[in-house]
Amino acid sequence: MASYLVTGGCGFIGVNLVSRLVAQGQRVRALDNLSLGTPQDLDPGAELIVGDIRDSAAVAKAAHGMEIVVHLAAHTRVVESVSDPQLNFEINAAGTLNVLRAAAAAGAQKFIFASTGGAIVGEQELPVHEGMVPCPKSPYGASKLAGEAYCSAFCGSFGLNTVALRFSNVYGTYSHHKGSVIAQLFKHLIDGEPLVIYGDGRQTRDFLYVNDLIDAVLLAAKANVPGQVFQIATGRETSLTDLVALMREVVGHQLNVQYQPPRAGEVFRNYASIAKARNVLGYEPRTSLREGLHLTWEWFSSRSDEPVLPHA
16 A cells, blocks of 8 residues: 555546545545635545645645655646736646655655646647657646656656656546536536637647546556656547537537637647557556547536436
8 A cells, every 4th residue: 555645636637536546545645725626526535635735834744654746736727827827837836846845855755747748849740749849838838847847857856756747638527627628518518508619629639538547647656767758648639629529429419519719828739649658657548538528428417406418
């Protein structure tokens, strides 16, 4: 049994990861400021410390005695990072530095950093891969790149075994508070509102089901790959037009889609090569987009107090 600290443990990915770790019999502690996540979603087998990663004392308390730190807590909305880059920096860059310092002081054996793919490399020839020169298009991408750099520095200067995982567009259960495209579309659908697409629908993303992401996190926790970076995705490019068509199949109903102008800071096309993660970590995504959407829709439907559209 290992001891895990999961920052952002009450958030979308955190809740799913904590549940998996508890089911494996691991000792799990979650640190969350509850600005978005809710403690009711956290597995009761985990310990919760309410605190903010910008508070170095709270982070030090949470990291004490923990062997593996999975740092998920972040300010993740690209558009909001454009409107408030200072807040984004304080959480994603300075906050990550706090967590790294606490992990090193606590003698943690492994530090896993939740980074991002497309936001770091910007508009480049696809697929995105680890060898690309970073060129962030948004303050969010810049802050995650800073986090990766600090991970590399703590590995080189302090011997902390860090690994950065560049997540693609993750979706799935417990994502009700997220601003990601699939979560937003399902929420609008349940609320009886039009589905809003920013752009003409030709823009693409690499959609990864949360359980497959957790597989990658657990593989990284076991691997000895200090200082390395991995793209964690499916390797498949899906346009938003095709995504909406799949959603229509899943819910079994015509969808009301509205198109609005593209938003600043967002890349037009994005999907990633997972060759390195496959070869080094043994990572392999298992969930098709259709299956993942079905599971996600079932979850959103079960959480709704209102009647929802029928399943396909």
